[in-house]
Amino acid sequence: MSGEHGPLGAGGPPEEVHRRPVRAYVITRGRSQPTRNTFRPETLLIATDPDRRLPPAATVEQRRFLEICRGLLSLSEAAEALRLPISVAAVVASDLVDAGHLTIRSTPPSSASDPTLLRALLDGLRQL
Amino acid sequence: MLAAALYREPGWPMTAVAIAAIAAAAAVWGRRLTRRHHERLAELQAAKDRAVSEQDARWRDFHVQRMEAVAAALDELAGPRMQAVAQGLPVPPSTRDDLEPQLIERLDRVLQEAERIADRYRAEHDRVDAVTGAVVATGQDFMAAALRVQQEAAAMLQRHSADPDVLEVGNRVDHAAAQLQRRAQSLVVLAGHHPGQQWPDLPLVEVVRAAQGRIVAFERVQVAGDGTLGVASKAAEPLIHLVAELLANATQSSTPADPVEVRVRPLRDGAVIEIDDCGLGMDPQTLERQREIASGRTRVGLADLGPTPQLGLAVVGEYARRYGFGVELRESMYRGIQAVVWVPAELTVIVDPTAELDDLAPVRPAAPDPLTGPERLSPAPRPGAGEGADVAGPGSARPAPVSPDELPQRRSRRNRAPSGPAFAADPAEGVSRETPDEAAAWAAAYFGAADNGDRHSLADAPDTDDEEQR
Numbered sequence: 260m261s262g263e264h265g266p267l268g269a270g271g272p273p274e275e276v277h278r279r280p281v282r283a284y285v286i287t288r289g290r291s292q293p294t295r296n297t298f299r300p301e302t303l304l305i306a307t308d309p310d311r312r313l314p315p316a317a318t319v320e321q322r323r324f325l326e327i328c329r330g331l332l333s334l335s336e337a338a339e340a341l342r343l344p345i346s347v348a349a350v351v352a353s354d355l356v357d358a359g360h361l362t363i364r365s366t367p368p369s370s371a372s373d374p375t376l377l378r379a380l381l382d383g384l385r386q387l
Numbered sequence: 388m389l390a391a392a393l394y395r396e397p398g399w400p401m402t403a404v405a406i407a408a409i410a411a412a413a414a415v416w417g418r419r420l421t422r423r424h425h426e427r428l429a430e431l432q433a434a435k436d437r438a439v440s441e442q443d444a445r446w447r448d449f450h451v452q453r454m455e456a457v458a459a460a461l462d463e464l465a466g467p468r469m470q471a472v473a474q475g476l477p478v479p480p481s482t483r484d485d486l487e488p489q490l491i492e493r494l495d496r497v498l499q500e501a502e503r504i505a506d507r508y509r510a511e512h513d514r515v516d517a518v519t520g521a522v523v524a525t526g527q528d529f530m531a532a533a534l535r536v537q538q539e540a541a542a543m544l545q546r547h548s549a550d551p552d553v554l555e556v557g558n559r560v561d562h563a564a565a566q567l568q569r570r571a572q573s574l575v576v577l578a579g580h581h582p583g584q585q586w587p588d589l590p591l592v593e594v595v596r597a598a599q600g601r602i603v604a605f606e607r608v609q610v611a612g613d614g615t616l617g618v619a620s621k622a623a624e625p626l627i628h629l630v631a632e633l634l635a636n637a638t639q640s641s642t643p644a645d646p647v648e649v650r651v652r653p654l655r656d657g658a659v660i661e662i663d664d665c666g667l668g669m670d671p672q673t674l675e676r677q678r679e680i681a682s683g684r685t686r687v688g689l690a691d692l693g694p695t696p697q698l699g700l701a702v703v704g705e706y707a708r709r710y711g712f713g714v715e716l717r718e719s720m721y722r723g724i725q726a727v728v729w730v731p732a733e734l735t736v737i738v739d740p741t742a743e744l745d746d747l748a749p750v751r752p753a754a755p756d757p758l759t760g761p762e763r764l765s766p767a768p769r770p771g772a773g774e775g776a777d778v779a780g781p782g783s784a785r786p787a788p789v790s791p792d793e794l795p796q797r798r799s800r801r802n803r804a805p806s807g808p809a810f811a812a813d814p815a816e817g818v819s820r821e822t823p824d825e826a827a828a829w830a831a832a833y834f835g836a837a838d839n840g841d842r843h844s845l846a847d848a849p850d851t852d853d854e855e856q857r
């Protein structure tokens with residue numbers, strides 16, 4: 260195609276990205292924010308009831324999401340498996356949580372937020 | 388007196404005898420003389436007749452000969468010499484040497500005039516070719532640019548994967564690029580070229596969602612239907628683009644608050660995608676004109692578009708003709724217009740709706756090889772041409788076997804005619820007049836019946852003037 264060499268298509272080869280027929284904004288139905296602000300990449304998710312069926316109108320992404328969340332999975336892991344940006348996966352997950360298909364497991368105590376550990380780390384750094 | 392005088396002479400009897408004898412002899416001689424004279428006259432007449440007829444024959448021969456010579460010169464003119472004009476080659480002089488120079492000169496003058504017309508035509512043709520080529524090249528440039536913008540947006544999303552604000556901006560950029568891409572692709576397709584993008588076998592529901600991403604009011608589209616029904620790779624992009632144009636029409640012809648409902652259904656001989664808008668519909672004449680264009684029966688090329696081009700339905704019709712999709716517009720049970728797209732069995736495949744999304748990666752990048760150029764499809768296969776054995780490409784699954792309990796009942800087309808009384812019902816009760824299953828049955832009956840020949844005979848309908856979309 261001429262555009263590859265023309266002024267409009269000029270530039271280096273674009274970054275290798277996964278290309279899908281369905282655009283991200285169709286997957287999220289135009290939203291960029293999940294319905295709740297509790298979603299972080301490390302948020303753990305699990306299917307509420309593996310036997311509970313999604314409605315017929317459910318999307319491919321919702322079905323796939325529930326399928327891989329039969330076991331406990333973090334949002335970032337799920338996004339990686341679905342090859343979706345985490346922000347898009349968060350919107351899909353929030354819909355599933357709202358519909359009762361997906362459950363948020365309390366995030367395990369993050370080592371980064373443990374004051375004792377942080378203090379120990381700080382002490383260690385000071386001694387360097 | 389003489390007899391009286393003789394009578395008075397002595398010896399008159401002798402004299403009378405002599406006279407009588409002389410008279411008799413004279414009579415005999417006279418008669419012979421007359422006969423000979425007549426014979427002579429006859430001879431002269433015959434000679435004259437012979438001469439005349441010989442001259443006639445000579446004239447006839449001369450004329451025949453002349454006519455043959457002129458006919459041969461005209462054959463030569465219409466044959467090799469005119470062919471040379473048509474091909475733009477030097478025109479050979481006449482090989483006839485049995486014609487008057489004036490005639491030869493006049494024939495040459497005819498050829499010169501033909502050459503002038505041919506040159507003008509060639510110049511016009513070259514100009515149209517050049518314009519078409521420029522439109523295609525520009526369209527492909529814009530498609531490549533749009534693709535690149537989309538790739539950059541996707542790369543940005545990937546780099547800032549968890550950031551909703553980046554997703555917000557990325558989505559807007561992606562969406563705008565998708566509009567540009569669709570419009571540019573419409574021009575390329577109407578100029579007779581391949582749409583460019585390639586996908587693997589796709590579920591029809593995903594085809595609709597892909598199409599959804601290419602229109603402005605994508606949020607209003609709601610899709611439902613059988614997730615295992617798919618379209619073969621070779622027809623995936625054409626079907627996405629076709630559905631996108633119908634969705635664009637549907638959203639534009641209804642109010643922003645109205646949803647556009649899309650259903651995917653199996654048929655015994657393929658599948659249908661039904662698109663319902665809740666708009667105001669259109670008057671019967673407009674509907675009829677648009678049906679002719681959308682079905683591909685009336686071809687609208689680049690040259691027919693006019694100063695404010697409405698590409699949508701022209702593109703739909705173009706794809707319908709090329710790939711054998713059946714497209715019908717009718718009054719919707721939701722009061723607006725229903726577009727029904729029939730995907731023939733040859734282009735239908737069974738897919739796993741929860742297949743790895745990796746499998747949805749494109750087979751090839753969108754850019755066709757600049758050396759070989761974009762694939763130019765054979766012009767305008769008629770609807771139903773997709774039924775040929777060559778259409779099901781390698782790798783495409785067998786035509787979708789549909790679970791028997793879902794088979795819609797075929798109905799008489801007469802009872803289900805789109806303009807029939809069933810659809811001219813009071814709008815207040817229009818919604819409840821027909822269940823979705825009945826609608827599917829109608830589609831089955833319509834396309835099934837049409838497939839038996841009706842659509843083929845309609846394929847050659849004459850072109851009409853520029854059409855406006857609703």
